Amino acid sequence: DTEVTQTPKHLVMGMTNKKSLKCEQHMGHRAMYWYKQKAKKPPELMFVYSYEKLSINESVPSRFSPECPNSSLLNLHLHALQPEDSALYLCASSQDTGMGYTFGSGTRLTVV
């Protein structure tokens, strides 16, 4: 299995909702990442997990809460989002930090 799987592919949520994005990989990678991508812009790094511990938070607002329950799974919990948080959220993994990344196909999030 050489893929990073993200679910759901599309999500519409209200500003008062709580939702979660899920990312899964079975390549034995020990580093996992969340990126945010707005339309016509490059992906922006949000969080880095290394060996299931949060190692980098790129000053992301607390309404985004990452979680790494095990080495194969990465979640992004969403609460009280704003319409400007609408974007494509990408998950990636790598064998270790500093190795080439494999990206999932993303979750298209719309906040209404």
Place this chain on the structure above:
Amino acid sequence: DAKTTQPTSMDCAEGRAANLPCNHSTISGNEYVYWYRQIHSQGPQYIIHGLKNNETNEMASLIITEDRKSSTLILPHATLRDTAVYYCIVFYNQGGKLIFGQGTELSVKP
């Protein structure tokens, strides 16, 4: 911050070689040059990477200048499916962060 400069857009005729340039004049000795591409609304896809030597794989070739201040990604026979945004990224292989610049939007035309 991204440490690379790429043209905003390029066109290429189908079947011809696509040569995508990238400037990285401030690259450090232990930083690699990585190339990714992103087809519309999909996740970025790894293409190739190199340190100082030229590299080739089944997708592309990477030519790095001797002073390492610039590089060129070559798609030898571009197809319509190669239409995408191509990102050149300078990346430190010891705990570095993959930071995307603006990339080059390549349009392959029939």
